Amino acid sequence: xxALLLFGIAGGAWAVAAICALPAGTLGGAMRLSCGFSALGGxxxxxxxxxxxxxxxxxxxxxxxxxxxxxxxxxxxxxxGVFAVLLGxxxxxIALYLPRSRKDAATATPAYLCAYNFxxxxxxxxxxAGGVPTFLVAxxxxxxxxxxxxxxxxxxxxxxxxxxxxxxxxxxxxxxxVAAFVILAAKTGSLELTVIAARAHLISASWxxxxxxxxxxxxxxxxxxxxxxxxxxxxxxxxxxxxxxxxSGLIVxxxxxxxxxxxxxxxxxxxxxxxxLTMGIGAITAAIGILYAMAERDIKRFLAFSTIENIGIIxxxxxxxxxxxxxxxxALWAFLLLAGLYHVLNHGCYKTLLFxxxxxxxxxxxSRDMDRLGGLARAMPRAGVIAFVGTLGIAALPPLNGFVxxxxxFQGLFQGFRTHSDLVAILIVVAAAxxxxxxxxxxxxxxRGYGIPYLGMPRTLRAAEATERGQPVAGPGLLAxxxxxLAVGAPVVLVGLARAIRTATGVSLxxxxxxxxxTVIPAHTNFSGFSPTYLTxxxxxxxxxxxxxYLAGRPRGSSVVVPVWDGGTLAFKPRMQYSAMTFxxxxxxxxxxxxxxxxxxxxxxxxxxxxxxPVHYESQALPVFEKYLYRPVVGAVEWLAxxxxxxxxxxxxxxxxxxxxxxxxxxxxxxx
Amino acid sequence: MPQWFVKGLRRGxxxxxxxxxxxxxxxxxxxPPAFRPDALTSRIAEDLVRICPSRAFARAGGTLIFDAGAxxxxxxxxxxxxxAVTVSGEFELxxxxxxxxxxxxxxxxxxSTDEVTA
Amino acid sequence: xxxxxxxxxAMPAGLDATADELRRRIARQFGRSLHIRTxxxxxxxxCEQEIRMLAAPHxxxxxxxxxxxxxxxxxxxxxxxxxxxxxFASAARKTYDAMPSPKFVVATGACALGGVYQPDEFxxxxxAAHLPVDVWIPGxxxxxxxxxxxxxxxxxxxxxxxxxxxxxxxxxL
Numbered sequence: 027x028x029a030l031l032l033f034g035i036a037g038g039a040w041a042v043a044a045i046c047a048l049p050a051g052t053l054g055g056a057m058r059l060s061c062g063f064s065a066l067g068g069x070x071x072x073x074x075x076x077x078x079x080x081x082x083x084x085x086x087x088x089x090x091x092x093x094x095x096x097x098x099x100x101x102x103x104x105x106x107g108v109f110a111v112l113l114g115x116x117x118x119x120i121a122l123y124l125p126r127s128r129k130d131a132a133t134a135t136p137a138y139l140c141a142y143n144f145x146x147x148x149x150x151x152x153x154x155a156g157g158v159p160t161f162l163v164a165x166x167x168x169x170x171x172x173x174x175x176x177x178x179x180x181x182x183x184x185x186x187x188x189x190x191x192x193x194x195x196x197x198x199x200x201x202x203x204v205a206a207f208v209i210l211a212a213k214t215g216s217l218e219l220t221v222i223a224a225r226a227h228l229i230s231a232s233w234x235x236x237x238x239x240x241x242x243x244x245x246x247x248x249x250x251x252x253x254x255x256x257x258x259x260x261x262x263x264x265x266x267x268x269x270x271x272x273x274s275g276l277i278v279x280x281x282x283x284x285x286x287x288x289x290x291x292x293x294x295x296x297x298x299x300x301x302x303l304t305m306g307i308g309a310i311t312a313a314i315g316i317l318y319a320m321a322e323r324d325i326k327r328f329l330a331f332s333t334i335e336n337i338g339i340i341x342x343x344x345x346x347x348x349x350x351x352x353x354x355x356x357a358l359w360a361f362l363l364l365a366g367l368y369h370v371l372n373h374g375c376y377k378t379l380l381f382x383x384x385x386x387x388x389x390x391x392x393s394r395d396m397d398r399l400g401g402l403a404r405a406m407p408r409a410g411v412i413a414f415v416g417t418l419g420i421a422a423l424p425p426l427n428g429f430v431x432x433x434x435x436f437q438g439l440f441q442g443f444r445t446h447s448d449l450v451a452i453l454i455v456v457a458a459a460x461x462x463x464x465x466x467x468x469x470x471x472x473x474r475g476y477g478i479p480y481l482g483m484p485r486t487l488r489a490a491e492a493t494e495r496g497q498p499v500a501g502p503g504l505l506a507x508x509x510x511x512l513a514v515g516a517p518v519v520l521v522g523l524a525r526a527i528r529t530a531t532g533v534s535l536x537x538x539x540x541x542x543x544x545t546v547i548p549a550h551t552n553f554s555g556f557s558p559t560y561l562t563x564x565x566x567x568x569x570x571x572x573x574x575x576y577l578a579g580r581p582r583g584s585s586v587v588v589p590v591w592d593g594g595t596l597a598f599k600p601r602m603q604y605s606a607m608t609f610x611x612x613x614x615x616x617x618x619x620x621x622x623x624x625x626x627x628x629x630x631x632x633x634x635x636x637x638x639x640p641v642h643y644e645s646q647a648l649p650v651f652e653k654y655l656y657r658p659v660v661g662a663v664e665w666l667a668x669x670x671x672x673x674x675x676x677x678x679x680x681x682x683x684x685x686x687x688x689x690x691x692x693x694x695x696x697x698x
Numbered sequence: 699m700p701q702w703f704v705k706g707l708r709r710g711x712x713x714x715x716x717x718x719x720x721x722x723x724x725x726x727x728x729x730p731p732a733f734r735p736d737a738l739t740s741r742i743a744e745d746l747v748r749i750c751p752s753r754a755f756a757r758a759g760g761t762l763i764f765d766a767g768a769x770x771x772x773x774x775x776x777x778x779x780x781x782a783v784t785v786s787g788e789f790e791l792x793x794x795x796x797x798x799x800x801x802x803x804x805x806x807x808x809x810s811t812d813e814v815t816a
Numbered sequence: 817x818x819x820x821x822x823x824x825x826a827m828p829a830g831l832d833a834t835a836d837e838l839r840r841r842i843a844r845q846f847g848r849s850l851h852i853r854t855x856x857x858x859x860x861x862x863c864e865q866e867i868r869m870l871a872a873p874h875x876x877x878x879x880x881x882x883x884x885x886x887x888x889x890x891x892x893x894x895x896x897x898x899x900x901x902x903x904f905a906s907a908a909r910k911t912y913d914a915m916p917s918p919k920f921v922v923a924t925g926a927c928a929l930g931g932v933y934q935p936d937e938f939x940x941x942x943x944a945a946h947l948p949v950d951v952w953i954p955g956x957x958x959x960x961x962x963x964x965x966x967x968x969x970x971x972x973x974x975x976x977x978x979x980x981x982x983x984x985x986x987x988x989l
Contacts, residue, residue: 716875723961793978
């Protein structure tokens with residue numbers, strides 16, 4: 027009960043924040059007040075999430091409702107508790123980020139803040155929904171409010187296009203989600219999620235599988251599974267920085283929550299092929315996500331594709347978990363769910379951080395294009411350090427949190443042999459290999475994503491003049507601390523998650539997972555183990571030795587500062603550095619079959635050495651999904667609409683004929 | 699690859715043992731000249747100063763000053779005066795002091811004077 | 817350790833011996849592992865071909881602990897060829913400055929030693945006019961054996977012979 031109460035308080039705080047935001051354009055402190063309430067709501071949401079993690083599923087509360095939207099049913103489950111913690115952290119970080127980033131705000135701020143805070147409420151209700159109508163209403167409101175968020179910027183065709191992609195795919199997913207829920211509700215005869223979960227085994231297998239596939243596709247639209255991901259790279263660049271952070275940090279995770287809801291709570295029992303299909307989709311999503319990320323110069327599009335990659339990793343973990351359950355390996359089922367949820371938390375933290383930093387960069391240096399930046403770590407030291415922590419996390423480098431959760435996922439996948447089925451074991455290993463590929467490419471991509479904008483020399487004057495005075499630092503800084511805490515405090519996090527898993531799956535992982543205080547064992551004792559805390563301590567200790575050697579043996583004389591070795595050229599220009607596209611060129615050449623770039627080169631003259639004039643070079647990757655999936659579908663819909671249009675002729679006489687025909691048919695049917 | 703291996707085994711080790719042992723190739727290397735002072739007349743000395751394309755020769759009274767560092771081993775001096783100039787066979791010419799490469803050769807019949815006029 | 821371009825050759829006797837001893841000590845530090853950076857200041861590339869042959873199996877400078885490196889930051893010794901064209905002077909200076917101390921400069925080839933080309937508006941005529949040179953290796957081009965001997969002299973592993981040579985036939989050569 028306390029968890030629900032805390033959620034209620036959080037929701038109330040956010041509603042107050044939304045109302046406080048309305049006079050933000052005119053009243054001076056209104057925005058600060060609104061952000062204060064927003065942060066308060068975030069903290070309370072974190073408390074509520076942790077409380078629900080520890081205390082298990084609460085009972086369903088029905089504080090009323092209406093005949094239009096059905097009864098409002100709320101329940102705080104442990105599974106949702108994990109996502110609620112993430113929601114709270116993201117809300118606090120964005121609330122700390124907003125005031126300074128909006129100092130020179132456009133006039134649309136009140137609407138934006140109001141919509142944002144109500145979107146927070148809607149997300150919380152999605153997580154706390156105990157019944158189908160509540161879930162659906164909250165989901166749709168969340169989607170519409172996010173559409174308003176994306177449209178915040180001054181209107182341009184690009185913004186409208188990006189927001190439209192978001193809305194269109196969200197609605198397409200919503201149709202499938204409604205269908206899935208309706209199937210379950212109709213077959214089990216109840217609208218309450220706990221009752222559905224209890225009675226799900228009574229539904230026939232084919233209906234269960236249909237519902238699951240519809241839910242996978244429907245929530246996959248929101249989560250960003252390939253080929254349903256195309257709204258992500260369109261919507262993220264055009265939204266304001268905190269809007270993108272909110273989208274990637276939380277909204278996408280709501281799609282993951284939906285998949286987890288169907289896969290682990292409502293329809294856990296099922297054939298192995300469900301799990302293998304999910305795992306396969308996840309692995310392909312991860313690989314394609316990072317490959318497309320390598321071809322992006324715009325920081326936000328790059329981060330959007332990286333989100334797709336990480337969602338792929340999480341869904342792979344979920345799929346493998348379902349496969350293990352189908353073969354009776356309950357410990358590994360619970361373990362991979364735990365690993366996936368851990369990755370949800372981690373990704374939420376560092377992706378939000380990176381998007382907020384992208385916003386700071388855009389503000390300070392005037393561009394989102396990596397090729398117009400450079401040397402920002404020297405111009406903006408704090409932002410450089412915070413972005414570096416986020417980059418280390420997302421590249422899954424020890425000792426940070428990304429490494430811990432990816433290690434857990436890999437250890438779960440490596441135990442595929444326990445299914446005792448050769449084919450399935452091979453498929454699981456193939457998925458693990460794909461994740462390995464994406465891990466390597468992710469490191470490459472984020473060396474580029476951090477190195478090009480933050481290191482080296484500034485490539486433009488604006489980047490050279492960037493300053494972080496007046497830029498927000500508390501929000502991203504808090505997230506950086508959270509990343510480190512999630513890594514070093516991994517045992518604590520795992521204890522909390524294990525409690526949630528015990529409620530959600532009934533498997534008690536704690537004694538297997540953390541036999542000692544600090545060492546993590548992946549579900550089976552004879553396989554492997556490692557300790558994140560000891561690893562951090564060890565790495566720090568290892569760094570101490572070279573430092574001591576340096577301090578003891580360094581030359582006593584003063585050192586000389588000399589220019590960088592530039593090959594002896596007369597003047598080293600910043601343009602002579604790596605650019606974003608040249609750095610990723612080797613990968614793009616290797617995966618040429620995927621990108622299929624259209625290259626056009628125009629020379630000012632026919633001189634083959636290009637000496638007499640500029641050369642215009644343009645390369646564009648083929649938008650595979652737009653061209654081969656969405657355009658045909660849109661074309662088919664338009665064709666169908668064209669066929670049906672004659673029905674709407676505008677002629678009143680024809681409409682009267684329709685009415686007459688409808689009444690005639692109704693009489694005939696009633697008579698029979 | 700296997701052919702190379704077999705060929706290599708047949709030829710044996712081809713790496714030179716220099717500097718531990720002298721290298722047989724050193725004998726045929728082109729190098730700076732050596733002079734016979736008893737055949738080196740004043741007239742020949744002037745010719746040498748004139749024809750060396752690298753300006754390695756200079757006259758200083760009764761001495762021929764030869765800069766071994768500037769010598770390109772072209773052989774013109776030996777072709778000009780084969781009686782006075784011959785092959786030195788030296789190739790280990792490294793010097794830590796540039797002036798160590800500038801040698802003074804006494805001309806025939808004249809006591810070596812220390813005046814530098816050229 | 818080196819004679820600066822244009823600096824007077826004479827030094828107080830005691831100081832000269834100390835400088836020499838210092839050079840020897842530094843040279844002995846490098847004796848077993850020396851990294852060489854080649855620098856072409858405008859040569860005809862014949863010297864470069866001989867330097868290339870140093871890495872070939874017949875001469876194999878690796879067996880003596882010498883290594884060729886492209887980065888001046890990793891180099892201990894700068895092997896300079898060519899008559900130091902004026903157009904190259906700033907790049908040569910930058911290369912020399914980019915090498916960390918202690919460092920040696922070895923000029924090789926008749927061009928670099930001052931022969932062949934007079935100083936004019938295109939070249940300095942010799943490397944010593946622009947960089948401080950420690951060891952001179954004559955030749956046109958110097959054979960790889962001569963280069964090896966020069967490098968060994970630079971790291972004090974072989975005795976210098978040039979000052980003993982008289983180039984007088986039949987006498988002490």
